[in-house]
Amino acid sequence: MTESTKQAAPVADAAPATGRRDVRALLQERWQWLAAAALVAAVCFAPFQLVPFRVFQLTMVLVYAVALLGLNLLVGHAGQISLGHGAFFAVGAYTSAILLHDHGLPHLVTLPFAAALAFVLGLGLGVPALRLRGLYLALVTLAIAIFLVPLIKRFESVTGGAMGLTLEKPVPPAWTGLAEDQWLYFLALAVTALAFASVYGLLRSRVGRALHAIRDNEAAAEVMGVKLSFYKTLAFAWSAMLAGVAGCVYTWTIAFVAPDSFTVTLSITLLAGLVVGGLGSMAGPVLGGLFVVYVPSLSQDINKGAPGVVFGLLIIVVMLVAPTGLAGLAGRAARSTRKVLQKERRNA
Amino acid sequence: MSENFLTVEDLHAGYGAARVLHGVSLTVGQGEICAILGPNGAGKTTTLRALSGGVRARGTIRLDGTDLAGRSPDAVARHGVAHVPEGRGTFMPLTVEENLRLGAYLRRDKAAAESDLERVYGHFPVLAERRGQAAGSLSGGEQQMLAIGRALMLRPRLLLLDEPSLGLAPLVTRELFGIVQAVNEEERTTVIVVEQNAHLALGIAHQAHVLESGRIVLSGPAEQIRADEQVVKSYLGYRV
Amino acid sequence: MSEFLQQVVEGLGAGAIYASLALALVLIYRFTGIVNFAQGELAMFSAYIAWQCVHAGLPFWLALLITLAVSFTGGMLIERVVIRPVEGAPELTVVIITVGLFIFVNAAAGWIWSFLIKDFPNPFPGGAAELGGVAVGYATLGIFVVVGVVMGLLYLLFQHTKIGLAMRAVSANPDSARLVGIRVGWMLALGWGLAAMVGAVSGVLVAPQLFLEPNMMGGVLIYAFAAATLGGFDSPVGAVVGGLVVGVAETLAGAYVDAIGADLKVGVPLVIILAVLLLRPQGLFGHAEVERA
Numbered sequence: 001m002t003e004s005t006k007q008a009a010p011v012a013d014a015a016p017a018t019g020r021r022d023v024r025a026l027l028q029e030r031w032q033w034l035a036a037a038a039l040v041a042a043v044c045f046a047p048f049q050l051v052p053f054r055v056f057q058l059t060m061v062l063v064y065a066v067a068l069l070g071l072n073l074l075v076g077h078a079g080q081i082s083l084g085h086g087a088f089f090a091v092g093a094y095t096s097a098i099l100l101h102d103h104g105l106p107h108l109v110t111l112p113f114a115a116a117l118a119f120v121l122g123l124g125l126g127v128p129a130l131r132l133r134g135l136y137l138a139l140v141t142l143a144i145a146i147f148l149v150p151l152i153k154r155f156e157s158v159t160g161g162a163m164g165l166t167l168e169k170p171v172p173p174a175w176t177g178l179a180e181d182q183w184l185y186f187l188a189l190a191v192t193a194l195a196f197a198s199v200y201g202l203l204r205s206r207v208g209r210a211l212h213a214i215r216d217n218e219a220a221a222e223v224m225g226v227k228l229s230f231y232k233t234l235a236f237a238w239s240a241m242l243a244g245v246a247g248c249v250y251t252w253t254i255a256f257v258a259p260d261s262f263t264v265t266l267s268i269t270l271l272a273g274l275v276v277g278g279l280g281s282m283a284g285p286v287l288g289g290l291f292v293v294y295v296p297s298l299s300q301d302i303n304k305g306a307p308g309v310v311f312g313l314l315i316i317v318v319m320l321v322a323p324t325g326l327a328g329l330a331g332r333a334a335r336s337t338r339k340v341l342q343k344e345r346r347n348a
Numbered sequence: 349m350s351e352n353f354l355t356v357e358d359l360h361a362g363y364g365a366a367r368v369l370h371g372v373s374l375t376v377g378q379g380e381i382c383a384i385l386g387p388n389g390a391g392k393t394t395t396l397r398a399l400s401g402g403v404r405a406r407g408t409i410r411l412d413g414t415d416l417a418g419r420s421p422d423a424v425a426r427h428g429v430a431h432v433p434e435g436r437g438t439f440m441p442l443t444v445e446e447n448l449r450l451g452a453y454l455r456r457d458k459a460a461a462e463s464d465l466e467r468v469y470g471h472f473p474v475l476a477e478r479r480g481q482a483a484g485s486l487s488g489g490e491q492q493m494l495a496i497g498r499a500l501m502l503r504p505r506l507l508l509l510d511e512p513s514l515g516l517a518p519l520v521t522r523e524l525f526g527i528v529q530a531v532n533e534e535e536r537t538t539v540i541v542v543e544q545n546a547h548l549a550l551g552i553a554h555q556a557h558v559l560e561s562g563r564i565v566l567s568g569p570a571e572q573i574r575a576d577e578q579v580v581k582s583y584l585g586y587r588v
Numbered sequence: 589m590s591e592f593l594q595q596v597v598e599g600l601g602a603g604a605i606y607a608s609l610a611l612a613l614v615l616i617y618r619f620t621g622i623v624n625f626a627q628g629e630l631a632m633f634s635a636y637i638a639w640q641c642v643h644a645g646l647p648f649w650l651a652l653l654i655t656l657a658v659s660f661t662g663g664m665l666i667e668r669v670v671i672r673p674v675e676g677a678p679e680l681t682v683v684i685i686t687v688g689l690f691i692f693v694n695a696a697a698g699w700i701w702s703f704l705i706k707d708f709p710n711p712f713p714g715g716a717a718e719l720g721g722v723a724v725g726y727a728t729l730g731i732f733v734v735v736g737v738v739m740g741l742l743y744l745l746f747q748h749t750k751i752g753l754a755m756r757a758v759s760a761n762p763d764s765a766r767l768v769g770i771r772v773g774w775m776l777a778l779g780w781g782l783a784a785m786v787g788a789v790s791g792v793l794v795a796p797q798l799f800l801e802p803n804m805m806g807g808v809l810i811y812a813f814a815a816a817t818l819g820g821f822d823s824p825v826g827a828v829v830g831g832l833v834v835g836v837a838e839t840l841a842g843a844y845v846d847a848i849g850a851d852l853k854v855g856v857p858l859v860i861i862l863a864v865l866l867l868r869p870q871g872l873f874g875h876a877e878v879e880r881a
Contacts, residue, residue: 035665081683093780132865135623135683139813140627140865143858150851258853264806273686304703305802308695315688319681320673378625400767437764440759450757453750498768515785 052181062188065289070242076280078235079215084141086267087281088240093249107170118244126236145267164258280325353378363396364448370562379536385547390544400431416493428505436495440484451501468497489520509541601728603835608790609812610827612783619779626689628809663784667777707715708795814857820874
């Protein structure tokens with residue numbers, strides 16, 4: 001609580017003073033806000049400037065960013081390992097797909113169902129999972145991810161088996177005047193923004209501090225009165241829910257689900273993307289999403305193995321050299337730029 | 349020439365930001381037993397760790413002409429330094445005999461090491477009785493014997509003993525010290541012993557140093573330090 | 589009855605393979621406290637090296653020797669280059685690094701040898717021996733013999749050689765091991781080398797059963813995890829027993845429980861892992877105090 005007011009206060013105080021300052025000072029003081037504004041503008045105008053395939057790619061970046069946001073909550077903030085988040089992603093994807101396919105629900109209506117089911121499953125798994133620390137949790141989640149594919153194939157009547165389900169994409173309402181890919185993009189963008197805002201708020205609350213306490217020193221956190229089991233289970237459930245939400249948007253975007261899209265490779269790719277993007281930061285999942293989408297699409301032409309080689313090497317290098325990932329590196333670069341700017345100002 | 353078998357000069361060491369030793373200097377002659385005394389937290393254990401490479405140290409550590417400062421523990425051991433650490437360093441799941449054999453890990457003379465095994469069993473008959481037992485099942489006193497026996501298996505040139513009396517019954521402690529003294533006399537093994545129990549340590553030592561807050565505050569022949577009751581009392585806070 | 593026995597034998601054959609990979613996992617865990625998620629992929633890579641040697645015209649057993657040597661060196665190299673720098677780092681870091689290794693090795697194998705399946709020569713003759721009404725394939729017998737030999741050699745190494753004693757000392761008390769002059773770093777590297785070698789054996793045994801392809805070991809790995817969890821992550825004997833139990837349980841469940849069938853067999857290790865972790869986390873043969881949970 002106090003932390004969030006502290007964060008917000010300087011901004012409010014500084015607002016009336018800006019008029020008197022020169023542009024350079026404004027740049028220095030407000031570069032983050034300017035950068036954010038520029039980013040928002042770019043994000044909103046991008047679909048009007050790009051060909052549909054590029055828009056589709058950006059939509060997929062958003063999908064993965066939401067999934068990574070969830071994984072980040074668990075790995076980056078609570079310090080628990082999951083090698084099976086692809087399973088929750090799949091649960092969300094199939095929930096949406098089955099509701100669309102068999103029950104003809106509107107796309108948006110499937111979202112709360114997907115989120116709720118993933119949340120409940122996460123909660124159910126979170127209960128035994130909180131008794132498993134560290135690598136045992138990794139083991140169990142990996143086993144779940146491996147088990148999921150044959151399980152989906154088994155329930156052929158509902159899931160379409162190995163052939164999967166083919167669906168309709170959401171149709172843009174006429175008043176928007178948007179094309180299908182643009183409409184999807186904005187749907188995904190809205191979901192992403194909502195997800196990020198909720199997680200941001202969550203981490204600013206006492207829940208966020210409890211999670212960090214668990215990550216940094218579980219024993220000490222318990223002594224301090226953090227209800228370990230409660231927060232760990234919740235972290236697991238929220239994290240699963242966000243993966244489920246991502247899976248749901250994935251179904252809207254691809255309009256096709258099949259078991260082989262949700263193999264253990266997906267789970268491992270998610271973890272890889274998060275690590276490379278940056279554990280424990282808000283920017284990490286977005287950077288990770290960019291990575292998960294663009295590294296394969298850029299390197300696939302060299303060799304089918306190239307994306308994996310790049311990812312594997314990057315994970316190892318990141319963990320050895322820069323455990324905060326790309327987001328951490330970007331933060332470092334920003335800080336040193338600011339220092340240079342400040343020095344310049346003093347010299348001037 | 350036997351004067352400076354071990355020369356330690358201006359030794360600084362610590363853990364992270366915490367500096368523990370602030371320039372410890374001492375010399376030990378060949379074949380001597382040297383006692384390092386001092387209150388808790390004076391840096392006695394750290395001094396031994398610095399000598400055997402367990403903590404990073406600045407300064408000079410010269411053993412018989414070789415500089416050992418900054419070397420890793422296994423490299424120091426290679427120069428004939430055996431360290432009986434605080435807590436005895438027992439290899440719990442291994443048998444008593446395996447523990448002892450590990451002491452001779454660096455030795456190439458297999459036959460001699462084999463006869464040393466019997467010699468250690470001679471010193472500590474209880475270890476011979478339990479040679480096939482897991483070392484973790486031994487009592488504290490037996491584990492301390494095992495630790496000293498393991499160190500002797502190296503045929504060390506310098507033996508470092510960290511609080512051998514800790515947690516042991518007085519009778520057992522006296523027996524241990526007797527064996528250390530015997531080994532020193534028979535084999536001219538140089539010994540540095542760190543002790544809380546100053547009375548016992550001074551009973552077998554030739555030289556003694558009193559450590560306080562990471563500095564040596566008093567040095568001299570053991571006899572003399574023992575005699576100087578008033579001084580010792582003021583530093584150690586108890587009677588000798 | 590004899591059909592049941594037949595299934596048990598099949599299960600033991602599969603279990604022996606799981607046991608060998610579990611043994612590799614346990615070796616590394618014992619020495620470094622690390623669960624190596626890349627162990628299966630390293631085994632797969634080793635199988636490719638063997639395939640390459642055979643493809644180049646070498647006799648199978650010579651190819652195996654070369655594979656073991658390369659795997660040993662590779663395992664040591666990985667420890668020195670990738671694992672050493674994170675020694676003592678949080679578990680999360682180390683697990684993520686082995687996952688990175690998993691992805692890298694998997695993709696590298698695909699890059700070098702393509703993702704198409706390859707036929708791997710079976711070193712054992714076809715056919716089966718008739719033992720009390722049960723047909724035991726020569727391939728199964730061969731697997732038993734190879735895994736048995738590997739375990740025997742490991743036992744000799746650890747119980748009857750100086751270097752084996754030093755390795756056990758490192759796993760029991762690394763600080764003390766340093767003080768008696770053991771180069772602990774090298775012993776850890778040696779542990780990784782040995783584990784890679786044992787894993788290589790399982791890779792070479794698996795390859796003729798399945799087809800050789802980069803994702804071949806993914807399924808086996810999860811069975812090996814179940815085996816190691818069941819036996820206790822710090823117990824080599826446990827790994828072997830666990831492997832055999834998991835193999836038999838999986839085969840029987842697939843054959844006799846209709847709801848499971850051949851396709852859902854892979855749920856068996858999940859159930860075993862969950863059950864063991866919730867009921868007896870240290871496993872059947874493990875020590876509670878070594879449980880690093």
